[in-house]
Each structure stands twice: as C-alpha cells, then as structure tokens.
Amino acid sequence: xxxxxxxxxxxxxxxxxxxxxxxxxxxxxxxxxxxxxxxxxxxxxxxxxxxxxxxxxxxxxxxxxxxxxxxxxxxxxxxxxxxxxxxxxxxxxxxxxxxxxxxxxxx
Amino acid sequence: xxxxxxxxxxxxxxxxxxxxxxxxxxxxxxxxxxxxxxxxxxxxxxxxxxxxxxxxxxxxxxxxxxxxxxxxxxxxxxxxxxxxxxxxxxxxxxxxxxxxxxxxxxxxxxxxxxxx
Numbered sequence: 001x002x003x004x005x006x007x008x009x010x011x012x013x014x015x016x017x018x019x020x021x022x023x024x025x026x027x028x029x030x031x032x033x034x035x036x037x038x039x040x041x042x043x044x045x046x047x048x049x050x051x052x053x054x055x056x057x058x059x060x061x062x063x064x065x066x067x068x069x070x071x072x073x074x075x076x077x078x079x080x081x082x083x084x085x086x087x088x089x090x091x092x093x094x095x096x097x098x099x100x101x102x103x104x105x106x107x
Numbered sequence: 108x109x110x111x112x113x114x115x116x117x118x119x120x121x122x123x124x125x126x127x128x129x130x131x132x133x134x135x136x137x138x139x140x141x142x143x144x145x146x147x148x149x150x151x152x153x154x155x156x157x158x159x160x161x162x163x164x165x166x167x168x169x170x171x172x173x174x175x176x177x178x179x180x181x182x183x184x185x186x187x188x189x190x191x192x193x194x195x196x197x198x199x200x201x202x203x204x205x206x207x208x209x210x211x212x213x214x215x216x217x218x219x220x221x222x223x
Contacts, residue, residue: 004149043198043214044150087149097142099149 003027004090006098013105017078021101023088024070032091033064033071037084038100044087047073078105111136111201111215112181119221120189128184128218132201139182140212141174144196156182189222196220 006023013019025033033050048055050062050071061074071090075082085100112131120126132139141153152166156176167174171189176182186193196219200212 043216045214046212097150 004088004098006088006101008099008101010102010104013078013103015078015080015105015107017105018074018076019078019103020072020074021086021088021103022070022072023090023098023101024068025088025090026069027090028066028069030069030090033062034089034091035060035062035071035073036087036089036097038087039084044097047086075103078103080105080107111199111213113197113199113215113218115218116216117219117221119223121223122190123188126186126189126193126220126222128186128197128199128220129181130184130199130201130215131181132199133203133213136201136203136213138202139176140200140202141182141184142198142200144198144217146195150198153184186220189220191222194220194222 003026004023011019035047035050036044037047038044048057048060048062050064052064054063059076063072071088073086083103083105085102087100088098111133114129118126130139137158139156142150143153144150154161154167154174155163156174158176159178161174171187173185182199184197196217198217199215202212
C-alpha cells in the first residue's frame with residue numbers, strides 16, 4: 001500500500017460546483033497534513049494546513065479523519081482559476097507527497 | 108523578501124555529462140530540501156540539508172548523485188554521468204528553523220533537466 005494515496009482524477013466540474021478530494025495515508029503516527037496546489041509546470045504552493053478540528057479558508061475547507069486515516073479538501077463555488085493539481089502531503093518524519101488530483105473547472 | 112530561487116530553470120545535458128542544479132533558499136532560511144518529480148509521478152524526497160551538513164539523504168540514489176549546502180552560497184545538487192532516466196523536474200524547498208520537517212516548506216520554481 002502506498003504511503004499516501006490520491007485519486008489522480010481528472011475531476012471535470014462546471015464553474016460554481018462543489019468538489020471534494022480525499023487522500024488516504026498509511027502511517028497512523030502521522031502528525032502533520034497539508035494540501036498543496038500545483039499549477040502546470042510550476043512548483044507546488046502551500047494551499048492550507050489541515051488541523052485536527054478541521055479548518056476553513058474562504059471557499060476551501062480541509063478536514064482530517066484520524067480514525068479512517070484520510071484527509072479531505074472541499075472546494076465550494078469552483079472558479080476557472082481553481083484548475084490545477086492538488087497534492088496531499090503527509091509528514092510523519094518527512095514530507096510525503098501524493099501524486100496529486102487534477103481538477104479542471106470548465107465554464 | 109525574494110522567494111526560493113533555483114537555476115537554471117531548464118537544463119539540457121547529453122548522457123554522460125554532469126548536471127549541477129543550484130538552489131538559493133529564502134533569506135533567513137537555513138534548511139534546504141531537494142525533491143525530484145519524475146514524469147507522471149508525485150514529488151519524491153531526495154535529501155535534507157542544513158548549512159554544511161547533510162541531515163537526511165535517504166532519498167538520494169546511491170550513485171552519481173550528491174548534494175551540498177556550503178556555509179556561503181547556494182545549495183548544489185550534482186548529478187554525474189547523467190542518464191535519460193534522470194530527466195525530471197528537481198524542486199528545492201527551504202524552511203527557516205531546524206529539527207522539525209513538519210515546518211512549512213517554501214518551494215522554488217524547479218529545474219527541469221532533460222537528458223538527451
């Protein structure tokens with residue numbers, strides 16, 4: 001089993017839609033979780049950290065489910081500019097990146 | 108405050124040549140990480156360095172690859188005798204404090220290496 005698994009997508013959604021990504025991790029000792037956004041041929045940029053209690057930043061909501069060992073990212077009211085690859089990152093001792101989920105928002 | 112800088116942005120080498128990739132961390136950051144992104148794969152950790160020290164090189168291939176972060180100057184990732192399989196995007200990230208890799212890492216724009 002991979003340490004971090006994500007559905008690669010692509011997720012094709014219309015503008016205004018709500019879309020959710022999940023990411024599962026295998027190491028139950030993991031303590032830190034992040035979502036990064038990577039645009040085509042660019043470096044990953046931190047989107048948000050994921051806290052145990054869940055956290056929200058504008059249209060983005062991140063949640064952690066320790067019992068099932070997954071984190072999620074919810075994007076509400078999708079914009080064309082949200083089209084990118086979203087990388088789940090888990091860090092027991094070093095950053096472990098998922099392969100990313102590609103999101104394509106269409107008009 | 109300039110972000111993490113990497114150069115060159117694109118590098119073309121023939122098989123057997125050497126590739127040198129440079130990374131200048133953000134000002135005030137003394138920790139550097141190198142990652143490799145092979146086509147169609149996620150980022151893979153290679154090496155973690157502090158100034159003049161390699162802390163963790165568990166992700167580095169055993170041969171041909173080396174990394175350094177001298178007291179002065181950028182961090183260098185060096186690949187000797189490149190092969191086609193080395194073609195990838197190499198990202199560098201930096202963080203300000205020591206010890207905890209859970210710290211937020213700031214990524215550079217990457218160097219795209221193409222081996223002909």
